[in-house]
Amino acid sequence: MSADETAVPAAQLPSDATLRPVPTIEGLAPGTVRDWLNWAESELASTSDSARADAEVLLAKLIGSERSQLRLRHEDAIEAATVLRYASTIERRKLGEPVAYITTRQGFWTLELAVDTAVLIPRPDTETLVEWALSILDASFPRRRESSSASAASPKVLDLGTGSGAIALAIASERADAQVIATDVSEAALDVARENARLNGVGNVEFICSFWLQGLSKSPLPTGERFGRPGLTQRQSGLCQTRVRDSGQVEHSVASESLTPSPSPGGRGETIAPFDLIVSNPPYIAEGDAHLAALRYEPRLALTSGAVGLDAIREIIREAPKHLKSGGRLLLEHGHDQAVAVRALLSEAGFTKVETRQDFGGNERCSGGRKP
Numbered sequence: 001m002s003a004d005e006t007a008v009p010a011a012q013l014p015s016d017a018t019l020r021p022v023p024t025i026e027g028l029a030p031g032t033v034r035d036w037l038n039w040a041e042s043e044l045a046s047t048s049d050s051a052r053a054d055a056e057v058l059l060a061k062l063i064g065s066e067r068s069q070l071r072l073r074h075e076d077a078i079e080a081a082t083v084l085r086y087a088s089t090i091e092r093r094k095l096g097e098p099v100a101y102i103t104t105r106q107g108f109w110t111l112e113l114a115v116d117t118a119v120l121i122p123r124p125d126t127e128t129l130v131e132w133a134l135s136i137l138d139a140s141f142p143r144r145r146e147s148s149s150a151s152a153a154s155p156k157v158l159d160l161g162t163g164s165g166a167i168a169l170a171i172a173s174e175r176a177d178a179q180v181i182a183t184d185v186s187e188a189a190l191d192v193a194r195e196n197a198r199l200n201g202v203g204n205v206e207f208i209c210s211f212w213l214q215g216l217s218k219s220p221l222p223t224g225e226r227f228g229r230p231g232l233t234q235r236q237s238g239l240c241q242t243r244v245r246d247s248g249q250v251e252h253s254v255a256s257e258s259l260t261p262s263p264s265p266g267g268r269g270e271t272i273a274p275f276d277l278i279v280s281n282p283p284y285i286a287e288g289d290a291h292l293a294a295l296r297y298e299p300r301l302a303l304t305s306g307a308v309g310l311d312a313i314r315e316i317i318r319e320a321p322k323h324l325k326s327g328g329r330l331l332l333e334h335g336h337d338q339a340v341a342v343r344a345l346l347s348e349a350g351f352t353k354v355e356t357r358q359d360f361g362g363n364e365r366c367s368g369g370r371k372p
């Protein structure tokens with residue numbers, strides 16, 4: 001049944017409705033779960049490649065059900081107020097808003113993460129980086145049993161550009177013995193990441209606002225440096241505090257002299273650097289890339305990095321050796337066509353054992369190397 005056949009006059013809407021005419025299914029009002037799923041699927045068919053899945057996820061969220069349980073509820077009636085809200089969410093989806101921003105949730109690894117427009121929606125491909133990171137940690141720091149000696153060394157891990165906290169929290173949730181520092185230049189993103197640590201009960205991550213690795217030493221940060229968004233500048237040395245509002249307006253201030261983690265995740269107040277492992281999924285899309293139009297809901301700060309998309313990767317590769325132990329590893333996610341360039345940058349910076357991992361789609365997605 002098409003949307004046109006199901007529309008009712010706007011006069012029947014509550015006065016505060018901001019929606020287009022509310023759909024009803026003739027003779028079935030208020031309609032069952034099945035009816036509304038079918039309606040939503042047909043509404044989304046022309047704009048979404050995953051119309052049925054989107055329809056199910058959005059309705060499941062609204063009626064407080066697991067998506068997997070919806071089938072059991074196909075004959076349940078949906079009340080009018082819920083229908084109104086469902087129509088509103090379907091409208092947002094039709095306009096291109098990602099499902100995760102509508103539901104404010106995204107699954108990643110074994111975690112359920114809160115997301116909002118301050119953070120990139122974590123992608124399944126990034127789990128490639130997590131898998132690789134965990135395999136490296138497992139090889140160098142075999143997992144301890146509860147009963148084993150408490151004096152064994154803890155892996156020290158740094159996640160640069162943590163966004164929602166996805167990578168840091170996935171690693172920390174698997175390796176409770178790890179000391180993880182997660183940084184981002186956006187305080188708004190760090191708020192989301194901290195909330196995700198709380199929601200998922202992960203206690204071994206400390207979140208710090210920093211411009212890549214610059215805040216992890218006591219050297220002053222550069223002045224007047226642009227980072228990713230017109231008008232966004234970093235003016236002073238010390239710990240940055242940057243808040244990117246939904247409107248795109250950026251608030252930026254300085255909180256302290258040094259980013260030496262204090263107190264450390266262990267609560268002892270000492271720095272945990274240098275690190276055994278540094279991971280990052282930095283912005284890597286070229287300014288002006290045609291794909292950006294489809295990503296318009298996500299923060300530009302999380303997406304683009306210079307004319308060819310490699311500015312952040314270059315900076316991280318240049319600075320990481322100062323913060324890695326000898327034998328420590330740097331792993332970076334990058335674009336599917338950037339592996340050759342990233343491997344070259346790693347080799348030029350003196351990394352050994354430079355290699356690349358493919359994502360689930362067979363694209364070269366992550367490259368890394370070892371500090372000699």
Ligand SMILES: C[S@@+](CC[C@H](N)C(=O)[O-])C[C@H]1O[C@@H](n2cnc3c(N)ncnc32)[C@H](O)[C@@H]1O
Nearest residue numbers: 120122161162163184185211212281282283302
């Ligand atoms: C591609 S997103 C990755 C988010 C998350 N790690 C993930 O994988 O889903 C890149 C992140 O880098 C952050 N970022 C951008 N420029 C930065 C900078 N100069 N210093 C630190 N973080 C930065 C952005 O705010 C964003 O959260």
